[in-house]
Amino acid sequence: MRIGIMGLGRIGAFHAETLAGLDAVDSLVVTDPVAAAVTSATERFGATPADSPEALLAAGVDGVVIAAATDVHPQLIVAAVKAGVPVFCEKPVARGVTESLEVLRAVEGSGVEVQIGYNRRFDAGCVAARRAVVGGELGDLHTVRSTTLDPAPPPAAYVAASGGIFHDCAVHDFDIVRWVTGREVVEVYATGGNRGADYIKEAGDADTASSLLTLDDGTIAVVSNSRHNARGHDVRLELHGMKDSIAVGLEDKLPLRSVEPGASFPAGVPHTFFMDRFADAYRAELTAFTEVVAGSRTSLCTVADAIEASRIADACTLSLQQHRAVRLDEVRK
Incomplete structure (x- = not known):
């Protein structure tokens, strides 16, 4: 083709x-x-x-x-x-x-068909996590933790046009929480701060942020993001249920150092870039698109899916600005 x-x-x-x-x-x-x-x-x-x-x-x-x-x-x-x-x-x-x-x-x-590029839906670990949730292996979920920590902030010009940390960075976490759990977010509470890179603060943005999401079945999702993770590019997902708990991203290239006596995990060279962390996912994502073009499958991430992730980002931005919980029905749908 x-x-x-x-x-x-x-x-x-x-x-x-x-x-x-x-x-x-x-x-x-x-x-x-x-x-x-x-x-x-x-x-x-x-x-x-x-x-x-x-x-x-x-x-x-x-x-x-x-x-x-x-x-x-x-x-x-x-x-x-x-x-x-x-x-x-x-x-x-x-x-x-x-x-x-x-x-x-x-x-x-x-x-x-229109497919929007949320590559984590094609990451092998995230796919396995969704399969575990759908298959009932974890039982009812009570807590989800999603993390995206960048090794260094992007340039000032990029930040100014990015829409803010929730739209540029955390939106990947919002999408994967929705997709893996199969649930919708009904309320958010977000906070953020600035610990470096003055140009981010001057742009009215946070360089570190956390969001507390309440899903429609009562599950709580905690999303953590930062532009400053000197050890590398850290992307993880945890799902805790009544029967079992699982994690995505706990592998030898995890950019986290254990200080437990005798611990040797993780033993590999840390991920330093999103293209390194998600190289296989990008290939799987574009392979899937060729199948969409060929008519053998439908889009796994539609325009409507992308809009829901953006609505969560909008709600978190409003929450940060107004220092309050924001329900998703306050955001235009």
């Missing part, structure tokens, strides 16, 4: 490399405002350049991957759907819930 890629920045170039290595993909068509990025992709992967997203959609692509700036996600998703081309789009759908809902209304009933 012939796959188009719109946007060849860090994640777009990474996706191009992954797609070029998939057996199902015969060729790539690429576009980006930066000519050097297009040249690099054509030289590395034998991709066909396109002058614009419109030209790319007219080039006979079977599916399109959108890895461009968030501001243009809505128009590119809608354009591809109108052209009848299945879409994979990196999160988020749009900068806010209102605009995301406009996208949802535009694509609903089109018959064209």
Whole structure:
């Protein structure tokens, strides 16, 4: 099949490399405002350049991957759907819930599949955790803990356009909590602080945050996030039930040091980057998209799913600003 890629920045170039290595993909068509990025992709992967997203959609692509700036996600998703081309789009759908809902209304009933890029749904550990929950191995859940700690903060320009730590970082935790448990969040309480990187505080954002989520069956989920984890990129998920408890991310590359006498775990070199931690998940995610394009499966993460994660992020942002619990029904749906 012939796959188009719109946007060849860090994640777009990474996706191009992954797609070029998939057996199902015969060729790539690429576009980006930066000519050097297009040249690099054509030289590395034998991709066909396109002058614009419109030209790319007219080039006979079977599916399109959108890895461009968030501001243009809505128009590119809608354009591809109108052209009848299945879409994979990196999160988020749009900068806010209102605009995301406009996208949802535009694509609903089109018959064209849209997959949003929440890669943890394809991480082997998270998949096993969901299977354990669905299979009843844990019994009724009472506590979930989800953690995302970055080794260093992103650049100031990125922070200013990110939508804040809840939309940029914690949203991955919000999505995976929903997906693994199969439950909806009904109320949140969030807090945050600043322990470094003055430009994050100046942007009105927190560099460290925690969120307490109440799910619709009474399960409590605790989400921890930080831009400052010097030991590495730490992503974990714990699920505690009445029958058993399990964890995702407890492996030798866990960036955490035990001080227990005689302890040798974890023994490996810590993860330092999200592309390292989730390399296999990204490959599985894009493999799944090729199957969506081929019509052999449906999207595992829809626009509606992405909107729910954004609503939780909105609620947490409001909670942090107003120092109170916020119910999800206060956030536009």
